[in-house]
Amino acid sequence: MRTKKVPVTTYVFGPSDGNHVKYYCEEGSEIVPNVIYMGKRGIFTTSADVKIAYLTGLSRRELGKDIPMCTFEPSDCSAVRDACYRGQTEYRGVDVLITTLWPSGIQQDEVQKVDVAEERLSNLIAWLSIHLKPRYHFVPSIDKFYERQPYRNQSTHQDYRECATRFIALSSVGNKAKEKWIYACSLQPITKMRMTDLLQGTTDETPCPYDPDLLKQHQPGKVVKISGNGQFFFNMDTQDDDHGKRKRRSGDNPDKKRKENPDSCWFCLSSPTVEKHLVICVGSHCYLALPKGPLTPYHVLILPIAHHQSVTKAPDEVNKEIKQFKEVLKKFYSSMGMLGVFFERNFKSSHMQIQCVPVPKACETQLLEVFQDEAGINRIELEVLPPFTEIAQVSLPGAPYFHAELPSDQIYAKTRQHFPLQFGRDVLSSPPILNCEDKADWRQCLLSREEEDSLVAMFRQKFKPFDFTADVDSDSD
Template sequence: MSDKQKTLICGDVNGNFNSLFSRVETINKKSGPFDVLLCVGNFFGDDNSQLDAYRMGTRKVPVPTYVFGPSNSDHVKYYNCAEGEDIVPNVTYMGKRGIYTTSAGVKIAYLTGLSRRELGKDIPMVTFEPSDCSAVRDSCFRGQSEFRGVDMLITTLWPSGIQEDECQKVEVEKERLSDLIAWLAIHIKPRYHFVPSTSKFFERQPYRNQSHHQDYKECATRFIALAPVGNKDKEKWIYACSLQPISKMRMTELLQSTTDETACPYDPNLLKQHQPGKVVTVTGNGQFFFNMDANDDDGQHGKRKRKGGEESEKKKKGIDLDQCWFCLSSPSVEKHLVISVGTHCYLALPKGPLTPYHVLILPIAHHQAITRAPDEVVIEIKRFKEALKSFYSPMNKVAVFFERNYRSAHMQIQCVPVPKQCSEQILEVFQDEAGINSLELEVLPPYTDIMQVTFAGSPYFHAELPTGEQIYIKTKQYFPLQFGRDVLSSPPILNCEDKADWRQCLLSREEEDQHVAKFRRKFRPFDFTADENSDSD
C-alpha cells in the first residue's frame, strides 16, 4: 500500500458542479483512485441548481470533496451547515480557517476569504483578521519543537511578493494580494500553496523557504493558481499531485534542490514578526521571575516579567529570540507547560510525553547545546537531574537523560523515568537501535564530561543511563529525530511503541494542565527552586 496521498485540487467552481464532478470522475477512472478533491475557490455561484441532483442522490460525488469558506458575501446564505458537516453527500464544508490532517497524514492548512484589514470593512464569514493568521500558524506549530513545514496551504488571496518574479511576470489585481498571507506562508513553509485565479493558470518556479537560522536549509514551495472550473479559455483549472506527508519524508528528500529553484519572494523581515504586522521585541535574558499561575489574557502565548539581570543582545549568532519556542523571554513559549523555574534553567512538560513524569530540562536564556552553555547553567542542570532522580526513586523508577544537538536551536535535555528492573537492558537496546540506523555509537565511561569528546559546535546525540554509563553518537548528514524515543518506547523498556512519535500522542490543553499540576504537586518536596524562591522573598 502506498504511503502517498493522491489529491485533486480545483479553482473556483462557481456553481459548475456537473463540469467539475464529471471531469473528476473521468480522471479518477483513468489515473485514480484519488483520495480527496480540494476546492480552493468559490464553490457556489449565481446559479446552484445543478447541486440539487447531488443532494437528492441522482448524481454522485465521485471523490471525497472539501470546500472552504466563502469569499463572496452573496454566497454566505448557501453555507447552511456547520463546519465539518456535509453540504451534500461526500462534500464537506471545512470553514474559513484551520489545519486538517488527512488519514494519510497529509497536513493541509487553510485561511480563505478576504482580509478585513486590507478590504477596509468586515463581512461576517467572508473576512479574516490578523489574529486568524496567527491562529493558523500556531495550529501548525503546536506540539512541534522541530517544525518542518506543512504539506499544503490553501488561501483565497495571493501572498504579496509572489507576483514579482523576473522570470515569470503575472498580472494580479491589487485587491487579491495580501501581506497577511505572505506572513503566513513564510512562517508555515508549505510544500504546495494553492490559490484560485480569476482567469489564467499560473505555476511559479519553486522557491526555497527562509530559515530563522542561517545554518539550516528549509523545504521549497510550489505556488499554483488555478483558473475557474470550465472556463472558456480552456486554462488549467484542475491539478493532480501525489503527496507523501512531510512528517514521513527523509530530510534529504525534503531539502533536494531543483534546477529552476528561486529565492524566497517575501520580505525576510516577516519572519521577525511574531504576530502579523507587529515586531515583538525582547530586552535582556537575565534572571526571569515567571508567574506560572497567571492566565493568558490575550489568548496568545504567555507574557512574563523580568526582574534584575543585565541587558544583553537580542540575537545570538543569527537566532531571533522572539521566535525561539523555549526561551522564557520569548512570546512563543507555552507557559502552561512550565513546571519549575530556577535561576538559570527550568522544567517543562514536553509535547506528547512518553509517561506522565517525562520532563524537559531547558536553559532560561538561549543556548543551543550543553556544550555551549556557561558553567552556571551546567551546574543547575546537574541539580535538576539529582532532584529528578530522587523524585523517581520512591516510584521504583530510574531516569534516562538524553540530548539531541541536531536540527535543534534551543537545548533540551529529555528526562524519562523507566522501570528500575530494566536498567541493565537499556544500553543493549540503544546499541541495537543504533545498528538498525547504521549509527556509530560510543559508550563513554561514567563521569565523562560530554565537552571532553566533542567540539562546542558539533552535532551529537548524548544519553546518560541509570547504570552511570553514557552513550555518544556523532551525528552526520542524517540522524533519526526520534531516536531516543524509539529506544525508550520499545517493548523491553516502556512498551509503548505507539508513542515513539510525539505527534501521535499529543495531549489536549486540559490534559496538559492536569499533568503539570500533578507533577508540580508531587515534585514540590524535591524542588530546590521552591526553597530558593522563598529565601529570596
Template sequence: MCLRPVKVVEMSTQLKIFVAGDVEGNFDQLFSRIKNIQKKSGNFDLLLCVGDFFGTNFMAWESYVKGEKKVPIATLILGPNKFEHTDYYKDNKDGGDLCDNVTYLGKKGTYNGSSGLTIAYLSGTESSEGKSGEINFSQQDVTSLLLPVATDTKFQGVDILITSQWPKGVDRYGIPVGELDTKNVGSSLVSQLAINLRPRYHFCGMENVFYERQPYRNHKVLAEKERHVTRFIGLAKLSNTQKKKYLYAFSITPLSSIDQSELTKQTPDVTECPFNMEESKPRQEKESDAQFFYDMTPREEKGKKRQRDKDGGPDRKQIKHKEPTGPCWFCLGSPEVEKHLVVSVGIHTYLALAKGGLVDDHILILPIGHHQSTTSAPSEVIDEINRYKTALKKFFKQIGKSVVFFERNYKTQHLQIQ
C-alpha cells in the first residue's frame, strides 16, 4: 500500500476517535460540537471525515486557513467527490496539510499512526467509465492498493477503512438499510477493497443515512483460521434536519497491540460476509471455482451467479432474519456444534453427517447463516444447496445408490435438508 508522510499525532495504545459524515463546509458546527464533547469526556486523539468535507462557502474555510479560527483536533480528510470542490485541494493534490490540524490523506493509501493504528483510505467515487480522475477511482486504483496485501503473508487486516462511497450490497445478511436500495447504491470496487483489506471498522458517507450494520465475518467458518469481524457504519450529513447521526465516537486498540484471542472474538449477532468473496478478488488473482466432491457449478450457473453478484445480490426480496432465541447446534461458530461431523464447508452452506442418522449415509445440508426454511433463504444459499445435491447424487450413483432429500415442515431456527 502507499505510504506517505503525514503529520504524526502522538497517541496512547487505547485511542479515542471521532468519525464525521459529510461536513459540507459546516466547520463551525462540527468543531463546536467536538469542543463541547471534549470538555465533558476528555480529549480525543483523532477526527476522521468521510463524504464531502467542503461546501460552496469558501470564506467559511478561509478563516481556518488564515488561522483566525482553530481546528481543535487532528483531522484527516478524504479527497473531493465533486469537481466544484477540487480547488480546495489544488496545492496538495497528492496529500498534505490544508491548514493547521487538517490533513488531506491523498487519493489512496494507508496512514500509519505512531501508536500502530492503520487507516486505509480511498477518495472519490467509482468511475462509470473505468478511468481514474480527480474525483473518481478505478479498478487500477483498487488493485494497486491491494497488491502489497497479496504478497504479505503476515497481513491480518487494517484497523479502519474510510471511503466516501458505500460498498455495494453491504446489508446482505444483515438488517436492511430501509432508506436505501443497496443493490443500486454504492461501489463494487469498495466492496472488493473491504473484503481484501479486512478492516475492523469501515466508515462511509454521501448517502445521508446513519446505518450501523451487525458485524460480519472475515473468514469461512471451519475452512479458514478465525479472524476478526468488520463493523460497517454509514454516517449522515451534518446538515440533515431529521437528527440522523453524523458523528460517531469510539475507542480502539490497534491491531499491533491487541491480544489475538480478544481480536478474533465473535459477537453473538455476527453474520456472513455480505460481499461475494470470489468476485471481490483483484481480477488478476481470481482462482478457479471452489471444489467440493466435483465441480459443483455448471457453466451456465456460473454465468447466472456472476450476473446476480453484478446486480448487487440475491434476486429474492431481502428478509430481516430473526436472531436465534438460544444456543443453536447447527451454527458453525457456536460452541455447541459438533465439528467432527462436518464433511465439507462451502461459502454459504456446509455438509455434515447426521448425529444418530436414520441410515448409515444420513447427511445434512445446512446454511452457515440463520435461515429458518428454504422459502426464506436467499437465492445464493439455495443455489449452493442445489450444487451440494447434484454432487451427492453423482457420488452415490457411482456406488449404486439413490438419494432422497427432504426438509421437515416444522418451526425451527435453522433449516436442514436431509
C-alpha cells in the first residue's frame, strides 16, 4: 500500500462510531506521521496562544448505552470546565470549543430554523457551553452548513456582560451538496484581547439560547431533561451517573482505578490538565517535556505517556524507551560539551518522572562525592550500584527509592519518611556542580509562558538530529 504524507499537522479528536475505533491509536500519539490523536477531551493551546477546548463523542447517558472510546460521562464535562477555569481568577471564556454533539437549545433560533436530529442534541453539551463561554463553538453537521447569529453569554452576576459565541456547524469534508465544510477565521486569543473588544456587541446578536439555570448547576451529572420543552430537574439517582458505574466495578483495586482515570494527573499525556506547551516530543510509550522551573536550559523530563508510578512498576516497553531516550540525550548533551545526569525519585510521586540534567564535563569527577556529601548531611544511606544493575533488581516493586544515573556511577537510596523531596536538585544546584542554589526548589524558579515556549522551541530545534520520535524526512515542525 502506498502511503501519502500528511503535509500539515492535523489533530484528530475522539471517534463517535464504534466501527472507527480500530483506526485510532493511543491518546496523544500519531495515527500516521503528522496526524495526532488528541483524545476525546482536553484543552489544547496553539503556538499563537489560541485555546481550544474539546469534548467529542456521544453522551453515554443521553444515548442510553456505552460505546467504548466513543462516549463521554457527565464527569468529562466538568473536567473540561475545570481545566479551563484552572488558575483564572476571573474567567472570561475560551477561544474555541469543539464538540460532536450540539448543545440542546441552540436549534431554537427564531430567525433561522435549523433541523437537527434529536439524538444530535445534548443537555450536557449545553451545560458545558454555557459554562465555557467559547467565542467559537464548532460542531459537525450531517448535511447542511449552519452558522447561527452570535448569542450573548449569560452571566451569573447581575448587570455583568460576557463575551458572545458564534456557533458554527460544518458539513462533512468533500460533501456532494458542496455545503461549507471548512471555516477560516483570524483569531486574536482571548488572553491578548482588550476587554472592550471582547465584549463588543453586534447588531444581530441574540440572547443566550440555554436555560440560565444550567449556569447555577455546578455539576452537570445531576441534571436530566424531562421533556422537549427545555425543562430540567435535579436527578438524585446516582445509579445513572459515574458513581453507579464505579460501584459496579468496585472489585477493582484502587491502584488500577487510578490508572484508568488519569484525569487529575498533571503528567498523563491524555489528561486535560497536562500542559501541552511543555511537551517536546512524543515517542511510542514516553515523552519528553520541559519541567516546571528547570535547573538549566536543556533540563528535561522523560515521562511515560500512560500512568505508571515508577521504573520498577512500569512495563518493559516503557523502560526500554526510557533507555533509548537516555542514550540520545547523552549524545545530545555530549554534542554541547556536557554530561547528562538522570534521576528518579519514587517517593511521594504518582506519575514517574525521570529528570535529565546536563552538567559541565568538568564536574564529572566531583558528582559522586557531592551526592554522597549531601546524603551524609541528610543521613541518607546512599549505595553505589554495580555496573549494569537494573533498579528493578535492587528495589521491590512499589518500594520507594531515589535513583540516579551519573556519567560513571549509578546510585540508589531507599527513601524514608523525611527524605528531602528536592534531593536531586539540591545536589545539582550546589556550587560545585551548577552553582544555582536559588533554583533548588522548582517553585522558586518558575518561568513565564514565553520563556517556557522559547526553551521548548530551542530544545526541539537543537535536538532534531537526535530525536528518534520525529518523522525522518520531515524538515519542519
